[in-house]
Amino acid sequence: MPHDHHHDHPHTLLPSDPALRVKALETILADKGLVDPKAVDEIIDLYQNRIGPQGGASVVAKAWADPAFLEALRADPSGVIAGMGLGGRQAEHVMIAENTPERHNMVVCTLCSCYPWGLLGIPPGWYKSDAYRARVVRDPRGVLAEFGVTLPEETKIRVWDSTAEVRYLVIPMRPAGTEGWDEARLAALVTRDSMIGTGLPLSPAEASA
Structure with a gap:
């Protein structure tokens, strides 16, 4: 032409x-x-x-150590988190999902990559991938296994879908053998993946290794 x-x-x-x-x-x-x-x-x-998983870890550690804080967090997670000077970008409206022996929580954003940057820092590449976003909804137990996490069969898995309005922070179960630990020691056990639900906190032995 x-x-x-x-x-x-x-x-x-x-x-x-x-x-x-x-x-x-x-x-x-x-x-x-x-x-x-x-x-x-x-x-x-x-x-x-300066903003990263340490922010979310401080929330989790305080929830583990302080029952009154945990109750306040359950009632008004966004307000409590903001009161700690956390939240900010893409973490203005946060809900918590508490892991228990009966239920394990995982977080995904099936439409894009909504993520609480103010609590967890920059999202990992796999969180934004099409593979994770599609598979975690269909086969959460299989995805967990690929992250090295095997749960008892009786533990149910709940997958939470983040949106532009709401982000989620998983409160993992407190590791055994941490009775009497202060918040700083506890926070060192909290991993980014454990707050997304694709991992577990470190054990005391792992933390000291």
């Missing part, structure tokens, strides 16, 4: 690797004065180093 000339559009020149593509896009936007690289670095540092 007369006007079918080949032109290299900017997106065709970007590297294929996602991280390189992001960096290239950031450079283009910075060169055009549309973003401030320092602001981007600040946001990345915020979610990688």
Whole structure:
């Protein structure tokens, strides 16, 4: 066709690797004065180093150690979490799901990747994957096995679907042998995956290994 000339559009020149593509896009936007690289670095540092699973772990540890706090958390999770200075981006409206010997909870976002960033930090890649989002609803026990978690057959599994309005925080069961531990020691046992439901807290032996 007369006007079918080949032109290299900017997106065709970007590297294929996602991280390189992001960096290239950031450079283009910075060169055009549309973003401030320092602001981007600040946001990345915020979610990688200052906001992360340690926030959610502090909530879980306090729930384990303080029955009155747990009752307040059950009644108004969003308010209690906000009162701790946590929550924030994508964690303004949080519900808790407590694991028991009878029920294990897992969290997914079947439509996209809704996730409580303010409590757990940056979501892991597998949480956003099509495979996890589709399979955890159909075969939660099988997905758990792939994460190395085997539950008793009598334990029922409940899968919670996060939405744009509501995020979920799993309160895992407190490990045995932690009687008398303070909140700081308890928080060290709480893993990110245990607060999503795809993992369990560390045992005292695992924590000291």
